[in-house]
Amino acid sequence: MKKQENLLDALIDLRDRYRRQAERGIKIVRGDDLPWEINRQGKMRWYLHPAKDDTAIRSLVVYMQEIEPGGRSGKQASPGGIVHYMLDGKGYVVVNGKKHSWTKGDCVGLPILSRPVEYQFFNIDKKLAARFIAATPNLFEVLGVDMGTRFEQLEPASICSKSSGRRR
Numbered sequence: 001m002k003k004q005e006n007l008l009d010a011l012i013d014l015r016d017r018y019r020r021q022a023e024r025g026i027k028i029v030r031g032d033d034l035p036w037e038i039n040r041q042g043k044m045r046w047y048l049h050p051a052k053d054d055t056a057i058r059s060l061v062v063y064m065q066e067i068e069p070g071g072r073s074g075k076q077a078s079p080g081g082i083v084h085y086m087l088d089g090k091g092y093v094v095v096n097g098k099k100h101s102w103t104k105g106d107c108v109g110l111p112i113l114s115r116p117v118e119y120q121f122f123n124i125d126k127k128l129a130a131r132f133i134a135a136t137p138n139l140f141e142v143l144g145v146d147m148g149t150r151f152e153q154l155e156p157a158s159i160c161s162k163s164s165g166r167r168r
Helices: 007-024
Strands: 037-039 042-048 060-067 075-078 083-088 090-095 098-103 107-109 117-123 130-137 152-155
Touching: 060 117, 117 130
Parallel strands: none
Antiparallel strands: 037 042, 042 060, 060 130, 075 117, 075 152, 083 107, 083 130, 090 098, 090 117
């Protein structure tokens, strides 16, 4: 990128970069084309993410997560504001120490509080995997990843615990 003569020019260059991304970026993100990732939160497939610059927008963070039968997600402390739509399965989520049951078709919304929201999902089905899709606004560039509270991985998912927290 060329050296900016002034901040207005920098803003115009940023605008042009966003326009190029919107024009050239992927408009339809096909789940079957995305790899599954095993990380400390569990098994995830990322549709939109701040680090993915191949999509037309980056204003949302959207992912699918799958929890093995009888398994659990990792435990996170988060600023909240994440909406989860339960695609398959049944189980419960513990939010700030309180247990809430969910089943297929339910929507789990994490509140936005002045303190971190600690949460972890559990799949109580011993035969079938649970799946959900989650979305939250991408405010990381504006507010930072902690977004005024805290973002931490507190415990690894059960899929990671079986392999000492490392990828399989």
